[in-house]
Amino acid sequence: MSSEITDDILLDIHRRMVRIRTFEERAGKMMEDGKIPGALHLYVGQEAIASAVMVHLSNEDYITGTHRGHGHLIAKGGEFTYMFAELYGKATGYCKGKGGSMHISNLDLGMLGANGIVGGGPPIAMGAAFSCKFRKTKNVSISFFGDGASNEGAFHEAANMAALYKLPCVFICENNGYGEYTPQANHQAIVDVADRAPGYGMPGVVVDGMDAVAVYEAAGEAIARAREGGGPTLLECKTYRYYDHVGVRGMGLSYRTDEEVEQWRLKDPIVNFEARLAEQGVLSPEAAQAIHEEVLKEVEAGIEFAEASPDPDPAAVTEDVYA
Amino acid sequence: MAEPQPKPRELPYVAAITEGVRTVMQEQPDAFVAGEDVAEAGGVYGYYNGILKEFGPDRVFDTPISEEGIVGLGVGAAATGCRPIIDVMFMDFMGECMDEIANQLAKMRYMFGGRATLPVTILSMAGAGASLAAQHSQSLEAWICHLPGLKVVMACTPYDAKGLIISAARDDNPVIVVLNKMSLAMMGPVPEESYTVPIGEANLVRSGSNYTIISYGRMVHEALAAATQLEKLGIDAEVIDLRSLQPLDSDAIVASVKKTHRAMIVHEAVRFGGFGGEITAQIQELAFDYLDAPVARVGAPFSPVPFSPVLEATYVPNADRIVAEAKQQLGL
Numbered sequence A: 001m002s003s004e005i006t007d008d009i010l011l012d013i014h015r016r017m018v019r020i021r022t023f024e025e026r027a028g029k030m031m032e033d034g035k036i037p038g039a040l041h042l043y044v045g046q047e048a049i050a051s052a053v054m055v056h057l058s059n060e061d062y063i064t065g066t067h068r069g070h071g072h073l074i075a076k077g078g079e080f081t082y083m084f085a086e087l088y089g090k091a092t093g094y095c096k097g098k099g100g101s102m103h104i105s106n107l108d109l110g111m112l113g114a115n116g117i118v119g120g121g122p123p124i125a126m127g128a129a130f131s132c133k134f135r136k137t138k139n140v141s142i143s144f145f146g147d148g149a150s151n152e153g154a155f156h157e158a159a160n161m162a163a164l165y166k167l168p169c170v171f172i173c174e175n176n177g178y179g180e181y182t183p184q185a186n187h188q189a190i191v192d193v194a195d196r197a198p199g200y201g202m203p204g205v206v207v208d209g210m211d212a213v214a215v216y217e218a219a220g221e222a223i224a225r226a227r228e229g230g231g232p233t234l235l236e237c238k239t240y241r242y243y244d245h246v247g248v249r250g251m252g253l254s255y256r257t258d259e260e261v262e263q264w265r266l267k268d269p270i271v272n273f274e275a276r277l278a279e280q281g282v283l284s285p286e287a288a289q290a291i292h293e294e295v296l297k298e299v300e301a302g303i304e305f306a307e308a309s310p311d312p313d314p315a316a317v318t319e320d321v322y323a
Numbered sequence B: 001m002a003e004p005q006p007k008p009r010e011l012p013y014v015a016a017i018t019e020g021v022r023t024v025m026q027e028q029p030d031a032f033v034a035g036e037d038v039a040e041a042g043g044v045y046g047y048y049n050g051i052l053k054e055f056g057p058d059r060v061f062d063t064p065i066s067e068e069g070i071v072g073l074g075v076g077a078a079a080t081g082c083r084p085i086i087d088v089m090f091m092d093f094m095g096e097c098m099d100e101i102a103n104q105l106a107k108m109r110y111m112f113g114g115r116a117t118l119p120v121t122i123l124s125m126a127g128a129g130a131s132l133a134a135q136h137s138q139s140l141e142a143w144i145c146h147l148p149g150l151k152v153v154m155a156c157t158p159y160d161a162k163g164l165i166i167s168a169a170r171d172d173n174p175v176i177v178v179l180n181k182m183s184l185a186m187m188g189p190v191p192e193e194s195y196t197v198p199i200g201e202a203n204l205v206r207s208g209s210n211y212t213i214i215s216y217g218r219m220v221h222e223a224l225a226a227a228t229q230l231e232k233l234g235i236d237a238e239v240i241d242l243r244s245l246q247p248l249d250s251d252a253i254v255a256s257v258k259k260t261h262r263a264m265i266v267h268e269a270v271r272f273g274g275f276g277g278e279i280t281a282q283i284q285e286l287a288f289d290y291l292d293a294p295v296a297r298v299g300a301p302f303s304p305v306p307f308s309p310v311l312e313a314t315y316v317p318n319a320d321r322i323v324a325e326a327k328q329q330l331g332l
């Protein structure tokens, strides 16, 4: 299947990954410096997943994200201006400052929200998939969720229903090995979350989530199947988050070793991808550097926009509760 | 010469919670602690720090992120001889386990004709003010006070946190202890020994002659600050910390209102349909003839908790809003 990947797609995935990484590195620092209120869950390390999945989707395809949701929105086309404004709680943010990091969303892009509730996304994604089928569109709905979330009843109910109704839904488990500070081995008796798929009557696939091409291919197959009426797939991407559960340093607990983090960093989705693109003559190191710089400027512009934006009017507190 | 009194030991609220849990674990061999990240990590706010080390993994363990399962574990274990301490990290996540709480835990004894005993203690964090937005900031006590079979207590000081946890765990009924995330660093005297704060007894935290503020949870401190401001307006307010919402110390409320003739209820939860409505109704039922003014209520506006610090500051009740409401109520 890798023959299907065009250079344009490779470059597209690359840019999405760089946009996520650059945004997150800066946002995380700003949170720790107290410039951004609340709690940020950073997507750094997992960029290949959102990026390689999202290149298969249009704005009419839906996704649900997680508390670690900036990457999902960025890969779906989120603009840094409105995203930073939301993280700052400004009136110009994607959610007018009402949602913040954990509820960041944009329906125009088909992004049905990050979620503060672990396991909150899969049932909603299943419902959006139902809607695609009901309205006879050819669109699909993708639920991103963590290894930890795969233990919530909500996930199991959604998976069962999606398979039962043969919905155009793909469940993408971003297995980063931890739910907060608890390693996977202490929260479930299986190694591959994908093993659960046969129990619902859908295929389960495991893929290296640090390898954007592998994710692209596996997701492509699942999404094509869903679009053609073949029903849902459970796609598990093995990945890792570089930073703490919340923020960069977070609580500073010693639940994992520095060596483990270093081992995973060797598989870095962007560094390795860039080496591959250079080798294939698709993107030179200089050109890659130029993209990083361009994206960094986009981040700066986003922050400038956010800082120059007004706070919400206090009276807005009771607006938007009802239609 | 009198002996110099040793200054009572002070602890932060978070450490008082830990000490309450520790005491229970020491006193009750059938007690165990279960919840997400309570063991190895010591809890996301650190209030189970050291509990795993002291009591070992058989009695203190991390669960999957499965709130319905966790509370269900507590129900089944309690019905068969254990005394579970169940952590529901944020009160908002009661949504995930509400069936176990509302349809199982609260009702099992009754449905079984009084033959089941469910000594479950649930600890959970409520409270806005940390920009954690709509799903990590709520005060949902009204949900659980509506469920016959449950007891509900809220701790506003380190002293009460420890004492209420010990009382809750000694109680043979399910007790939900609602804690507040914004109070974790608050210091206060906490005796080293085991002690209880009785469930069902309100605490008169400030006495006054012509006004009663009834509150609970973190808002007690705002009520106290408001009472100081109200002095300047000639209002001598008494502040009652309910501590226990179910059972409710109606006697204490009524006695105070009969003395002061004017009352206000303050809670952080959404005002509409909030627990203040119940208190207001009881005051008019039990002390109607003593009232010189309508009962006032201060609570959050009718919206989810907003993220933006500016909006959140407007949202959460505070001393200034209490004073403003009192002025309006009394035509001052």
Ligand SMILES: Cc1ncc(C[n+]2csc(CCOP(=O)(O)OP(=O)(O)O)c2C)c(N)n1
Pocket: A066, A067, A068, A116, A117, A118, A119, A145, A146, A147, A148, A149, A150, A176, A178, A179, A180, A245, B036, B065, B067, B089, B093, B096
């Ligand atoms: C219903 C619910 N329970 C618990 C939490 C607290 N919490 C937030 S993130 C998290 C861990 C989620 O782990 P996982 O699904 O693996 O996602 P990851 O953080 O690893 O991306 C937990 C327990 C929550 N937000 N919602």
Ligand SMILES: [Mg+2]
Pocket: A146, A147, A148, A174, A175, A176, A177, A178, A179, A180
């Ligand atoms: Mg995880």
